[in-house]
Amino acid sequence: QKEVEQDPGPLSVPEGAIVSLNCTYSNSAFQYFMWYRQYSRKGPELLMYTYSSGNKEDGRFTAQVDKSSKYISLFIRDSQPSDSATYLCAMIPPMGGSQGNLIFGKGTKLSVKP
Amino acid sequence: EAGVVQSPRYKIIEKKQPVAFWCNPISGHNTLYWYLQNLGQGPELLIRYENEEAVDDSQLPKDRFSAERLKGVDSTLKIQPAELGDSAVYLCASSLSSGMNTGELFFGEGSRLTVL
Numbered sequence: 408q409k410e411v412e413q414d415p416g417p418l419s420v421p422e423g424a425i426v427s428l429n430c431t432y433s434n435s436a437f438q439y440f441m442w443y444r445q446y447s448r449k450g451p452e453l454l455m456y457t458y459s460s461g462n463k464e465d466g467r468f469t470a471q472v473d474k475s476s477k478y479i480s481l482f483i484r485d486s487q488p489s490d491s492a493t494y495l496c497a498m499i500p501p502m503g504g505s506q507g508n509l510i511f512g513k514g515t516k517l518s519v520k521p
Numbered sequence: 522e523a524g525v526v527q528s529p530r531y532k533i534i535e536k537k538q539p540v541a542f543w544c545n546p547i548s549g550h551n552t553l554y555w556y557l558q559n560l561g562q563g564p565e566l567l568i569r570y571e572n573e574e575a576v577d578d579s580q581l582p583k584d585r586f587s588a589e590r591l592k593g594v595d596s597t598l599k600i601q602p603a604e605l606g607d608s609a610v611y612l613c614a615s616s617l618s619s620g621m622n623t624g625e626l627f628f629g630e631g632s633r634l635t636v637l
């Protein structure tokens with residue numbers, strides 16, 4: 408079992424839909440959780456960062472962490488064609504790990520159709 | 522402000538040939554990373570530098586891969602000889618400090634390698 412699991416999709420939704428992207432992880436000691444967005448033939452860029460459990464909102468994006476279930480989610484409201492990209496979850500391992508040791512999921516490819 | 526710059530963007534070589542990738546990080550970022558991204562996978566760390574020092578190269582296949590970061594700024598990643606399985610995107614990233622747990626790495630656009 409990999410430390411971070413993410414369904415690669417692809418996921419196709421109509422414009423305006425609510426999108427839910429998810430990752431599960433195996434190590435309950437993870438504390439720092441991130442979502443990166445990667446457009447085709449570009450490098451990943453940080454979208455959201457959360458620490459421990461709870462929700463964090465930024466515009467149309469909401470990141471949610473459920474540590475009891477070892478499950479993190481990214482919700483996109485009112486999705487737009489410009490949201491079409493691959494979304495990667497990432498986590499910093501525990502035991503003194505730093506962002507230099509980010510563990511990425513496989514990424515979920517999202518397509519938002521006009 | 523300029524982002525992380527990588528070159529070349531694309532490289533096609535035959536197996537057993539050498540190849541080198543260059544990275545210029547964001548000015549002032551003392552931490553530099555090289556990641557490998559296979560098709561349909563997330564990035565995987567190859568090596569991390571703090572200034573000139575390689576502090577984590579445990580995932581770098583040292584029999585054929587080498588890297589250097591002279592003067593703590595630009596970095597070069599080399600493969601010699603290349604194998605078919607090395608076809609992938611090589612991503613360079615930088616950050617202010619790997620000790621800051623903000624998770625924010627700034628990535629370049631990557632160097633896409635095809636080995637024939």
